[in-house]
Amino acid sequence: MRNAPHILINTPDIEIWPGGLLRARSNDDARILARASHVLRRKHDGRYLGAQLQGGMMPLVTRLADEPGVGFALAALDAARRQPKRIPPAAGELPLHQLQLRLQQLDLDADAYAAHTGLPLVAEPLHLHLAGFDRYRRPLWLTKGAARGWQRMQQAAAIDGLALDAISGYRSHAYQLGIFERKLARGLSVADILTVNAAPGYSEHHSGAALDISAPGEPPAEESFEHTAAFAWLQQHAPGFGFHMSYPRDNPHGIVYEPWHWCYRSDEHAHA
Structure with a gap:
């Protein structure tokens, strides 16, 4: 079953x-x-x-x-x-004991990186809920609260005549390391990649509470998203569904401006 x-x-x-x-x-x-x-x-x-x-x-x-x-x-x-189907799985997080190895693979000092960026370590949740499908018809995994918030926000935007596309949601530490490995293979340096991608263990996507959002016809993860009606709607309405833009211009973490990246920050996920 x-x-x-x-x-x-x-x-x-x-x-x-x-x-x-x-x-x-x-x-x-x-x-x-x-x-x-x-x-x-x-x-x-x-x-x-x-x-x-x-x-x-x-x-x-x-x-x-x-x-x-x-x-x-x-x-x-x-x-x-x-476990009986009527009982929801217990909330919780995976241990971080393997993360140091992933950072060593990138020759990154975790303490120095955290001090420089102000980004916290982010554990992966024990369970993730299906929040629908992304633009590419891949399952979109989020925590229970973020999944509900996203579905309600997407429906509210549709009522207002706007379509919101999910581009990506949960990513594991291992997946984040793979992003770095692929970009390193293309000739980028770790320093270059860190201006766009958080180090493994420090991405909000690990929490299952963050997702990248776009609009139909708009390229994914591009600054041009800020000029769309969808972005204007998110600025006005997303906080009411628990979502906030994590990386505005001149953010203190050294991450480039990301108008597409939104994170669910209810009390349950205030740490994400």
Whole structure:
């Protein structure tokens, strides 16, 4: 039986996705994913590791038992499957013990970076809720409060005749590291990347409370978004739904002006 509502179970190395949301990469994958209640997905590269079927866990890689963090993930899945559907999963955050390794891969001193930017460390939530789909038809994962706030805000904008597109929501520490690795491969320096992207562990996207927003026909993550009717609407109405623009011009964190980046800051997520 599939999760209702759709909830992503988060662990340090592996995400546990509810069935029916991941795209098949082969005909064999399509047949397996169509029957799966949950899928184990490796965080650092998105590889599918195993599918929970009615008869048990079907490995999708050789030596599934040797995958880092698989024992933790299987225990989390077992606990979730034994929990009654009417009881929401407990809120909580993942530990930060692996973050230092990710920063070392970039030759970044965490203490110096935090002191320079004023950005806090951001832990990943234990559970994320499906908040709909982004512009590219990818599942949009947010915390429960942020998901509700986004859906209500998107609906209110539609009533006013404006369409709001989600570009991205939750990102793991591993995903953030991948952004840096791809840009480094293109010849950018870490210093260049840090003017646009927060270091792994310091992005509001890790919290599941932040999302990037655009409008139909508008390129994603571009300053030109500030000239749209959608941005003007957000400036007026977003705070009423709990969302605030995190990086205005001349912000103290050294992040470039990002009119597209909004974060849900209810009391529950005041730290995000």
